[in-house]
Amino acid sequence: MNKSTVKSVGVIGLGSMGMGAAKSCIRAGLDVYGVDLNPAALEALGNAGAKAVATDANQFAKELDAVLLLVINAKQVKSVLFDSGLAANLKPQTAVMVSATISAQDAKEIEAGLKAHDLIMLDAPVSGGAVKAEAGEMTIMASGSLLAFDLLKPVLDATAAKVYNIGEEIGLGATVKIIHQLLAGVHIAAGAEAMALAARANIPLDLMYDVVTNAAGNSWMFENRMKHVVDGDYSPKSMVDIFVKDLNLVADTAQDLRFPLPLASTALNMFTSASNAGYGKEDDSAVIKVFDGIELPGVEK
Amino acid sequence: MNKSTVKSVGVIGLGSMGMGAAKSCIRAGLDVYGVDLNPAALEALGNAGAKAVATDANQFAKELDAVLLLVINAKQVKSVLFDSGLAANLKPQTAVMVSATISAQDAKEIEAGLKAHDLIMLDAPVSGGAVKAEAGEMTIMASGSLLAFDLLKPVLDATAAKVYNIGEEIGLGATVKIIHQLLAGVHIAAGAEAMALAARANIPLDLMYDVVTNAAGNSWMFENRMKHVVDGDYSPKSMVDIFVKDLNLVADTAQDLRFPLPLASTALNMFTSASNAGYGKEDDSAVIKVFDGIELPGVEK
Known part of the structure; x- marks a missing residue:
């Protein structure tokens, strides 16, 4: 395999x-072209050293050796690549790393669309949160051809502490991410349920948090998200509606595989109730607000 | 407060x-008297330097400055202290540390029984697993009088890396432990659900384990227990039936507090089903065996 020639x-x-x-790609010396609909984000990335920024990728499509998509869902991936015409404008054999959390089925449909334009897909969902993304230390769970991994090596090296090669078949990366999200979502909902019960039992929440994070009941999500509950800070780091979406992807996967998921389906109900109660755009820890009959720091009932 | 004079x-x-x-108490220089019904356990502790071992604590009741109960449930605590006559035989003002996982209600009943014999209770459940217990690094979540904490300081110092003082009221320690067990139980069941879905999707389980333990979906219990699933080793480190018991304590607590627990009640159903299917004495990771239609390492269907 030749050394990757991806420079932009x-x-x-x-x-x-x-x-x-x-930003991690800029630090690694790549020419970075940033695309978003939010002008503030474009300005921030421009100030951080991006080569160019725009609300539409088509204007610099010919400059790109690779594309990294970190949008919200499959609909946005398809809109960017196919509805906007980007796939038709990219150079043949450009590597496209699809890192949104999407279903295996959508990943396969996107691959077919890219293949029609002679483009090479890596099915490459990510995990780790904003802090790890900022540090270039995401966890990437990827599937695709060896060529796709090779071409994208500079981008993977720049952004990830750990890259898992799940296999050649597009869709495997998506599935591993979805199973990961099952755990992440259930852990947030379980953390909320436990902290709500503690509030009901008049256990100080900061003490409960301290005990759990020093004992075997801890999870990455409990430690990260229940701090927001202790602080009464529901400003969105990641929103309730993201887990409504992700746990629905989990449910779709279960349906496709004809498999029961007693806990994930329960957690989905909790996030969906929280969203319907008006907390969809708050931090995902706001799922705790589905519980009535308790007092929480910083929450008026 | 005087310095504790507890020596045994x-x-x-x-x-x-x-x-x-x-063993941690022996290493700390305390005179340790060991009690169990299992002769092998008594022999092991005798070899480790115990002052004496017996199947009944009454024979050395007068030698004891403190008692640490690490039995399975409230019924055993009551049987040892009250049915066997130990509470009547201990010296007045002996400190009794009750570290079984029990309900707040049981903790209060036990306290009343001890008080009738002029004994001092610490409601002191523990967490951390066998390895931390062996190292003298348990996490202890305790409630009781300052006198109880003071008297038991040598035992707490010897056995715990972290001691939480939840408050004076007996029952608070028990409640914090029960809320902790809610998380521990849900995390094991969620880990099993995720790994079962991975098996159904033909994702190699060792790879899935590796991804999760390096990403935000991890939990202490996932990392510890799902290794047993990857290895196909269900020899009991902690049994399914322990979580049937503990999640029933969670359910009792929810009933007392009139509070809904959607995830914990679902996890209880999973452990109860696993027990009824014949896996009650296997490692608690065997809750994954409630899922049909999958192949697991080391499991014949």
Whole structure:
């Protein structure tokens, strides 16, 4: 396999993960082209040293050796690549790393669309949160051809502490990410349920948090998200509606595989109730607000 | 408060936690008296330097400055203290540290029984697993009088890396432990659900384990227990039936507090089904065996 000649990358979607990944690529010496609909994000990335920024990737499509998509869902991936005409404008054999959390089925449909334009896809969902994205230390769970991994090596090296090669078949990366999200979502909902019960039992929440994070009941999500509950700070780091989306992808996967998921389906109900109660745009820890009959720091009932 | 004069401790219940705690007390220079019904456990503790071992604590009741109970449930605590007559035989003002996982209601009943014999209770459940118990690094979540904490300081110092003082009221320690067990139980069941879905999707389980343990979907329990699934080793470190018991304590607590627990009740159903299917005495990771239609390492269907 030849050494990758990728020198420029278009990063599409400059939310907390995309912005961190784009800055990591700049630090690694790549020419970064940033794309988002939010002018503030474009300005921030421009100030961080991007080669160019725009609300539409088509204007610098011919400059790109690779594309990294960190948008919200499959609909946005398809809109950017196919509805806007980007796939038709990219150079043949450009590597496209699709890092949104999407279903295996959508990943396969996107691959077919890219193949029609002689483009090479890596099915490459990410994890780790904004801090790790900023540090260039995301976890990437990827599937695709060896050529796709090779071409994208500079981008993977720049953005990830750990890259898993799940296999050649597009869709495997998506599935591993979805199973990961099952755990992440259930852990947030379980953390909320436990802290709500503690509030009901008049246990100080900061003490409960301290005990759990020093004992075997801890999870990455409990430690990260229940701090927001203790602090009464529901400003969105990642929103409730993201887990409504992701746990619905989990449910779709279960349906496709004809498999029961008693806990994930329960957690989905909790996030969906929280969204319907008006907390969809708050931090995902706001799922705790589905519980009535308790007092929480910083929450008026 | 005077410096504790506790020099001897009876450790009752020499399972994985009690044995570790007893050995830690011996290393700390305390005179340790070990009690269990299992002769092998008694022999092991005798070889480790216990002052004496017996199947009944009454024979050395007068030698004890403190008692540490690490038995399975409230019924055993009550049987040891009250049915066997130990509470009547202990010296007045002996400190009794009750470290079984029990309900707040049981903790209060036990306190009343001890008070009738002029004994001092610490409501002091523990967490951390066998390895931390062995190292003298348990996490202890305790409630009780300052006198109880002071008297038991040598035992707490010997056995715990971290001691939380939840408050004076007996029952608070028990409640914090139960809320902790809600998380521990849900995390094991969620880990099993995720790994079962991975098996159904033909994702190699060792790879799935590796991804999760390096990403935000991780939990202490996932990392510890799902290794057993990857290895196909269901020899009991902690049994399914322990979580049937503990999640029933969670359910009792929810009933007392009139509070809904959608995830914990679902996890209880999973562990109860696993027990009824014949896996009650296997490692608690065997809750994954409630899922049909998958192949697991080391499991014949």
